Amino acid sequence: MSLSDEKAFKKALKAKAFSPVYYFYGEDEYLKGEAVHELIESAVERATRDFNLDVRGASDLDAESISSLLGTPPMMADRRVVVIREVANLKKDARAALDRHLERVAANGATDVIAVLVAQGGEKAKADKVLERLSGANEFAPLLAGRVPKWIAHYAREKMRAAISPEATELLHRAVGNDLAALAAELDKLASYAGDAEIDEAAVVAITGTRRDETFGDLLDCIASREAPAALSMLSHVLTLPKVSGVSVVMALTTQTLAISYGVGLRDEGASSGRIDSAFWELIQTIRNVWRPWGEARAAWSKSLSLWDAASADAGLEALLRADIALKETRLSSDEQILSTLILAICSNVRSIENPGAPGRTRRGARAIPAGVSAD
Structure with missing residues (x-):
């Protein structure tokens, strides 16, 4: 939902100007849930909510129950709300009953029953082509990082x-x-x-538990810049942060290394730094989950690109595959030990691609890493 659409939706709720049918779809489950909650709060009085609010899963409904839910008038209130979750899972007869209700609404206008149809989220969720044409249809894509x-x-x-x-x-x-x-x-x-x-x-x-300069994003930055000492010094702390594990670190680093490999390919084809930066932004908008704020990821990839070539990116991906296998198959090493080996492998043999003859050294503040860091 765009910012303008969000304002219009909230304004309509405040004015009690409801659509007879809403269709909420898109990737972001949280935003859809919030919209359903706000709609219910505005449309149904708490005192009569037991009689005038039904929340059902689509797979549990048949044609008769759909017709009953949408045909029952409100009790001691101006309206009632029927929420149908994961509407794409409606059986064929139930969907036919819903379509008949939509046809009646289109022909007769406003009704005292508000239908709220909620689509399943996730990256692979697809919008219903019929329902997304409804006036009450709203898409809930993840917020752009700048709005967060x-x-x-x-x-x-x-x-x-x-x-x-x-x-x-x-x-x-x-x-x-x-x-x-x-x-x-x-x-x-x-x-x-x-x-x-x-x-x-x-x-x-x-x-x-997060400390400035020791976030998950900082760890990714150090590895993108191939600064092994700095990455190793914060690894133990980062692994204690909420929702951070050996597996999530490997997944985030795989995303980052693939993105950098993509940038290396564009650079080798002669693309300008501005074009590569734009390509990174387009890539982020496509994959969406880069494990940290989007602008931060793009800046880190662009800044560190000069330290990578095709061979080092390929070597990094091979090291990530080995780490992924080790995390899943062995209990002889801890997550921290496996990731330490991974970091050393990714950060080895650093040199500036823009100036291949220069000594391999990159700096982050006062810290530096020599070119010949060994993975052993």
């Missing part, structure tokens, strides 16, 4: 009645990424922890 900090501040202010500092917002975003459900859970804990005080950076550190 604003969402964090809005959620803290409107849902938790709490203030959060810009520094805390930035650190929380870096720690959790763009997962709105996870961000909401962390904000709930942060609001309880801070009490009446503003949620500051210290609160984020206390609740999430």
Whole structure:
């Protein structure tokens, strides 16, 4: 849902101007769930909700139950709401009954029964071509990374009645990424922890365990820049962060290395740095999950590209495959040991591709890594 569509939706709810049928679809389950919740809160009085709200799974419905749900008038209220989840799973006869209801609504206009049809989310979910033409159809794609900090501040202010500092917002975003459900859970804990005080950076550190310059994103940055000492120094801490494991690190590094390999290919074909940067952004919008804020990922890939060539990218992917197998098949080594070996393998033989004759050395602050770091 675009920002303008979101404002229009909220304005309509406030004015009690409801569509007779809503179709909520798209990848982001959290945003769809929030929209359903807001619609119910606006359309159905709490006092009569037991009589005037039905939430059903599509696979449990047949033609008779669909007709009954959508044909039953409200009790002691102006309207009732029927929510049908995973609407694509309706059986053939149930879908035919729904289509007949849609035809009646189209012919007769407004009704006192509001149907809310919710599609299954996920990257592979496809919109229903008939339902997406409804006036109440809204797509819920994941928020662009640039909107997430604003969402964090809005959620803290409107849902938790709490203030959060810009520094805390930035650190929380870096720690959790763009997962709105996870961000909401962390904000709930942060609001309880801070009490009446503003949620500051210290609160984020206390609740999430994330420290500035030692986030999951920082680990990925160091490995993209092939800075083995810096990556190894923070690995133990990063592995203690919520939702971070050996498997998630390997998955994130695979995404990053494939992206860098893509950039190397474009560079070798003569693409300009600006074109490569744009290509990274297009790639991120396609794959969506890059395990951290989108802009941060794009900046890291573009900045580190000069340290990679086709051979080093291929070697990195081979090392990632070995690490993936080791994580799944052996208990002789810990996740940290396997990842340490992986980091050394990826970060070995560093040299500047833009200046092949220069000594292999890259810097992050005052730290440096020599070209000949061994994987042994």
